[in-house]
Amino acid sequence: MQLEQQLRRSLEKKEILLMTHIVLGYPSFEVNREVIRQMVENGVDCIEMQIPFSEPMADGPVIVRANQEAIENGTRVSDCLAFAAEMTASHDIPFLFMTYYNIVFGYGEKAFFERARECGIKGLIVPDLPPEEGESFLRLAAENEIAPILIFAPTSSDERMRVLASHGRGFIYCVARRGVTGVKSVIGAEVIEYLGRCRQATAMPLAVGFGIQDRDDVSALIGKADMAVIGSQTIRLVDEKGAAAVGPFIAGLR
Amino acid sequence: MERKGFFGNWGGAYIPEVLHQTFEELNDEFLRCKNDPAFWQEYVELMSTYSCRPTPLTYAENLSRHFGGARIYIKREDLNHTGAHKANNVMGQGLLVRRMGKKRVIAETGAGQHGLATATMAAKFGFACTIYMGEEDVRRQRPNVFWMEKMGATVVPVTNGSRTLKDAINEAFRDWVTNVDDTHYVFGTVCGPHPFPEMVGWFQSIIGLEAAEQILKYHGRMPVRIFACVGGGSNAMGIFKRFIPEAGVELVGVEAGGHGLATGLHATRLSGSDASPGVAQGYKTMFLQDGDGQMKETHSVAAGLDYVGVSPILSDLWEKGRVRFESATDGEVMAALDLTMKKEGIIPALESAHAFVQAFKEAPQLTPADAIIINMSGRGDKDIFTIAHAFDDPSWKDFIIKRGLEYSRNK
Numbered sequence: 001m002q003l004e005q006q007l008r009r010s011l012e013k014k015e016i017l018l019m020t021h022i023v024l025g026y027p028s029f030e031v032n033r034e035v036i037r038q039m040v041e042n043g044v045d046c047i048e049m050q051i052p053f054s055e056p057m058a059d060g061p062v063i064v065r066a067n068q069e070a071i072e073n074g075t076r077v078s079d080c081l082a083f084a085a086e087m088t089a090s091h092d093i094p095f096l097f098m099t100y101y102n103i104v105f106g107y108g109e110k111a112f113f114e115r116a117r118e119c120g121i122k123g124l125i126v127p128d129l130p131p132e133e134g135e136s137f138l139r140l141a142a143e144n145e146i147a148p149i150l151i152f153a154p155t156s157s158d159e160r161m162r163v164l165a166s167h168g169r170g171f172i173y174c175v176a177r178r179g180v181t182g183v184k185s186v187i188g189a190e191v192i193e194y195l196g197r198c199r200q201a202t203a204m205p206l207a208v209g210f211g212i213q214d215r216d217d218v219s220a221l222i223g224k225a226d227m228a229v230i231g232s233q234t235i236r237l238v239d240e241k242g243a244a245a246v247g248p249f250i251a252g253l254r
Numbered sequence: 255m256e257r258k259g260f261f262g263n264w265g266g267a268y269i270p271e272v273l274h275q276t277f278e279e280l281n282d283e284f285l286r287c288k289n290d291p292a293f294w295q296e297y298v299e300l301m302s303t304y305s306c307r308p309t310p311l312t313y314a315e316n317l318s319r320h321f322g323g324a325r326i327y328i329k330r331e332d333l334n335h336t337g338a339h340k341a342n343n344v345m346g347q348g349l350l351v352r353r354m355g356k357k358r359v360i361a362e363t364g365a366g367q368h369g370l371a372t373a374t375m376a377a378k379f380g381f382a383c384t385i386y387m388g389e390e391d392v393r394r395q396r397p398n399v400f401w402m403e404k405m406g407a408t409v410v411p412v413t414n415g416s417r418t419l420k421d422a423i424n425e426a427f428r429d430w431v432t433n434v435d436d437t438h439y440v441f442g443t444v445c446g447p448h449p450f451p452e453m454v455g456w457f458q459s460i461i462g463l464e465a466a467e468q469i470l471k472y473h474g475r476m477p478v479r480i481f482a483c484v485g486g487g488s489n490a491m492g493i494f495k496r497f498i499p500e501a502g503v504e505l506v507g508v509e510a511g512g513h514g515l516a517t518g519l520h521a522t523r524l525s526g527s528d529a530s531p532g533v534a535q536g537y538k539t540m541f542l543q544d545g546d547g548q549m550k551e552t553h554s555v556a557a558g559l560d561y562v563g564v565s566p567i568l569s570d571l572w573e574k575g576r577v578r579f580e581s582a583t584d585g586e587v588m589a590a591l592d593l594t595m596k597k598e599g600i601i602p603a604l605e606s607a608h609a610f611v612q613a614f615k616e617a618p619q620l621t622p623a624d625a626i627i628i629n630m631s632g633r634g635d636k637d638i639f640t641i642a643h644a645f646d647d648p649s650w651k652d653f654i655i656k657r658g659l660e661y662s663r664n665k
Contacts, residue, residue: 155274
C-alpha cells in the first residue's frame, strides 16, 4: 500500500498521527532496535530513520552529534539498509529514510531506490535536494513507489508551495519555523496561519516538525495538521534516560 | 543547454527549502548588479580607495635569475587591505548586501583571512557580524581572531566534525536558515550553492583583468603560464578567468599536498586520484570522501587550503583540460617560502606559497622570453605563529616562552 493511503487509514482512528525520528547506528543498532520497538508498541504511526551523514547541514546540535558519533562507530550505509529491511519485516507501520543527498548520490540513485524498495521503505526525506535538482530522483521515486517527501518552510510563498506539492507524494513535511532541528517551537498564531497556507496548497496530509517536544505541542496541532514529528527530543531522552524511557514518553504524547 | 547554476557537470544549488526565497532574491539582485555597469564602477572605485587596487605586478628579478628560466612575475594580492584577495569578494558582497537592505552578515573562515575581511567590511558598512571558525583554526590563527573581535565581530569556534573550514560552513548555514530574513551569508570562495561560485568568481575576476593589462605593459605579450594555489579556488578563478580564452596561456592550480599524496594526509581533490563526485555544502563537485559519501579529514599546513571540496567551475575546467592541477607538500611550501623571503623580501602566505612551489619547479624549463605569473593570494606575516612554528625558530620560541611567563606572573 502507498504511504498516503496508509496514513489516511490511520487518520480514520486518530485525531493526529505521530512520526518519530532516529539516527541509525546511534548510539548503536541494538539501541535503535529497542527504541523502535517501544515506539511502535506505544502507537507511533510512522518512523523516519536517518542514515548518518558527515555534513548534516539542516540539523541542530543533538542530531549533528548523533550523526557524527554514528559514523565514528563505523555505521555504513549498507548496515542501515539491512537494518531497515529487518524493521519493515518486524513492524507493521511505514518506515521512511531521511538522509542528505550525497548518501543517495554516492550509492547511485537508481541502486539506492531499488535497494530501499527491497527493504520495504515507503518514503524518502532529503532536505538538501530541492525539486529543481531532483529530476532523476523524483522519476526513480515514482518508478519504485517510494514517496519523495517534500518540505514546506515558513519562508515558502503560496506559489512555491504549490510547485513543491506537485512533486511531493505521501505527505508534506512542514518545517514549523526557520532554523535547524531541536530548538523548541512555539505553536502560536504565526504557525497556525502558516499551516493554513500549507493546507491551501495541498490535499496531501501535513506533518509538522522541528521543535515538537511534548504533549502540549502535539495537541496544539490537532485540527491544524495530520502528523506531529518528534525528532531530537527522543534522542535526548535516550541519551539521558536510556531506551526504556521512550515508551512512556511516546504514550504520554496523545 | 546547461542547467541553471551548473558548469558542465558541476555546481547547482542543493539548498534546504527555507533558503529558497532568499536565494531567489540573491539571484535577482546579483543579476541586476552584473548587468549594471555602474555597479562594477562603484566596486572598482571602492577597491581603489578603501583597498589597494590595482595591486602591483612585481617582476621577481632575483628569483628569475636564480632559476635561470622564465621571467617570474608576482601578482600582489597581499597588498590588498586586510592582506589577501579575500577583500575583493567581501567588499563586492558588502555592496550587494547594502542594496538588499540586510543588516547582518555572517561568514565562515578557515585561515581567518575571509573572516577578517568580512569583519572589516561589516565595520565599514555598519552591519552586525558573526564569524564561524573551526576550533582547530581558531587555535592556528589566533592573530586573525584577535582582529576580528577588535573590529566588533563575534567569532564562534565550531566544535563539530573535523573543526575546520567545512564545519564552519555547515555552522554558518545553520545560522543562515535561522536568521534568513535579516542576514546575508558572505560566502568566502567560489564554492557553495549557485550563485556563489559565479558571484565570487565575478568579484575576484578583477585580479586577472588587472594582471592581463600589467603583463602586456611590462612584458609585451601574454604569459605562458599562470600559477595559483587552490583551496576553494577563489584566488585561482580570480586570476584565471580573464586568461581562459587566451589559448597560449597555460593555467596551473596548485593544491595542498600536505604530508604527501601517499600518506592520505592532504587536500588534493583534482591533482590526485582520491576525490570523487559528490554533493555537499550546497553544490556538486569533486570531494575527498569515502565510499559511502562521508567526507574525509584533510590536512594542510595552510588552513585556507584545508578543505574537502573545490570550486565547481574549477572541476569543470579540470574535466575539460583547461586547467592543469598539481600539488605541493608542506615541506616544499616551507622551502619556497624561505627562498622567496631571502631573494625578494616578500612574504607569501602559506596558502600562496603552494603556487610558488610549482612555479619554481617549472621556471627553469622555460626561457627568458617566457613570462609566468604567480598569484600571491595573501601575505604571510599573519601566519607568523604557524610559520615560526614550522621553521622551529629558536629565538621566536624563546620570545613566546618569556611573554607567556610575563603574562602568567601578572595574572
